[in-house]
Amino acid sequence: MTETKQNSKSMLQRFMPLIIFVLLVVLLGVGLTLNPRLIPSPLIGKPVPVFELPLLNKEGVFSSEDFKGQITLLNVWASWCYACRQEHEVVKRLARSGLNVIGFNYKDKKEDAQLWLKQLGNPYQLVMADEDGRAAMDWGVYGAPETFLIDQQGIIRHKVIGPVSDQQNYDELMAAIKKISGSNL
Amino acid sequence: MKTLFAIALLVLSAGVLAAPMDSFEFESKAQEKIFHKLSEELRCLVCQNQAIAESNADLAKDLRTEIHTMLLAGKTEEQIKEFMVNRYGDYVLYDPPFKPMTWLLWIGPVGILLIGLFYARNFVFQQNSSEAPGELSADELERLQNLQAEFNLAERSVDKENDNMKKEKRL
Numbered sequence: 001m002t003e004t005k006q007n008s009k010s011m012l013q014r015f016m017p018l019i020i021f022v023l024l025v026v027l028l029g030v031g032l033t034l035n036p037r038l039i040p041s042p043l044i045g046k047p048v049p050v051f052e053l054p055l056l057n058k059e060g061v062f063s064s065e066d067f068k069g070q071i072t073l074l075n076v077w078a079s080w081c082y083a084c085r086q087e088h089e090v091v092k093r094l095a096r097s098g099l100n101v102i103g104f105n106y107k108d109k110k111e112d113a114q115l116w117l118k119q120l121g122n123p124y125q126l127v128m129a130d131e132d133g134r135a136a137m138d139w140g141v142y143g144a145p146e147t148f149l150i151d152q153q154g155i156i157r158h159k160v161i162g163p164v165s166d167q168q169n170y171d172e173l174m175a176a177i178k179k180i181s182g183s184n185l
Numbered sequence: 186m187k188t189l190f191a192i193a194l195l196v197l198s199a200g201v202l203a204a205p206m207d208s209f210e211f212e213s214k215a216q217e218k219i220f221h222k223l224s225e226e227l228r229c230l231v232c233q234n235q236a237i238a239e240s241n242a243d244l245a246k247d248l249r250t251e252i253h254t255m256l257l258a259g260k261t262e263e264q265i266k267e268f269m270v271n272r273y274g275d276y277v278l279y280d281p282p283f284k285p286m287t288w289l290l291w292i293g294p295v296g297i298l299l300i301g302l303f304y305a306r307n308f309v310f311q312q313n314s315s316e317a318p319g320e321l322s323a324d325e326l327e328r329l330q331n332l333q334a335e336f337n338l339a340e341r342s343v344d345k346e347n348d349n350m351k352k353e354k355r356l
Contacts, residue, residue: 017304024297039230042274107243133247140272142230142244 049138053128079116087163095123103127
């Protein structure tokens with residue numbers, strides 16, 4: 001009895017280095033396959049940054065306070081951004097589904113942005129223009145496209161880095177929307 | 186000699202070409218020092234593995250401008266770092282702080298080293314112990330005695346055979 005116990009113990013000891021090695025390989029393997037461009041935003045769970053930006057297509061401004069009252073999808077895009085073109089159909093679909101989708105034109109020329117919307121269609125309720133990218137800095141934007149999900153209280157609940165047309169991004173966004181809206185979307 | 190000089194010039198100029206040139210003006214040497222320190226310590230988010238000091242990316246340029254503006258506005262080094270972390274997370278720092286999120290990052294390598302040392306020690310210890318065995322159990326003692334007895338018996342018979350062979354040779 002005790003002998004078999006000792007045996008199994010020494011077996012475990014003997015294989016421990018192998019087990020540790022395998023665990024290490026798995027850990028490093030996962031680390032290597034992660035996309036280093038996906039940087040978790042420290043803004044999630046926090047109120048939207050304070051800002052005020054001019055609108056692209058008409059007179060007026062959009063400010064942080066304007067998020068209150070409804071669930072909003074803030075889509076950061078630019079005419080120079082190829083992936084924005086790719087995700088645009090999905091953004092349109094999201095807007096058609098009844099979601100309040102607002103555009104955030106990032107470091108773009110006004111004419112280029114307007115032409116882009118004319119060609120590809122404008123699904124946005126409003127588009128604000130951040131020509132120098134200073135407001136985007138407060139949002140922690142470091143590229144386009146990026147998409148923020150903002151709840152009725154003006155709290156950032158989710159951030160998509162890269163195109164929302166990517167299946168995984170899309171599923172995660174949908175799950176996040178479901179979570180804050182109860183289920184009616 | 187001329188070629189050597191040319192090569193030396195080429196090598197030296199590589200650094201000059203790589204660093205982006207901004208023309209920032211500062212109010213004091215101290216400000217300029219903090220500016221360079223910060224742009225070396227903050228990571229460029231778009232390009233990865235480059236500090237914002239050495240990157241030509243648009244965002245890095247914007248961040249350098251922002252640091253410059255903040256310095257002129259009298260912000261301290263800590264305030265500027267906090268500004269960056271609040272927006273881009275600890276990731277933006279090349280020297281991340283020690284907190285639950287980064288424990289593995291800080292302790293991991295030391296931990297792995299300790300586990301390695303532990304096994305190395307055990308390995309060496311085991312080798313030593315096999316050279317100098319401890320007390321034998323009663324069972325083992327008995328087996329040893331039996332083996333010795335058998336060995337003696339066998340030896341004796343071999344001796345006998347040898348004797349016989351010697352006798353035969355003589356004959």
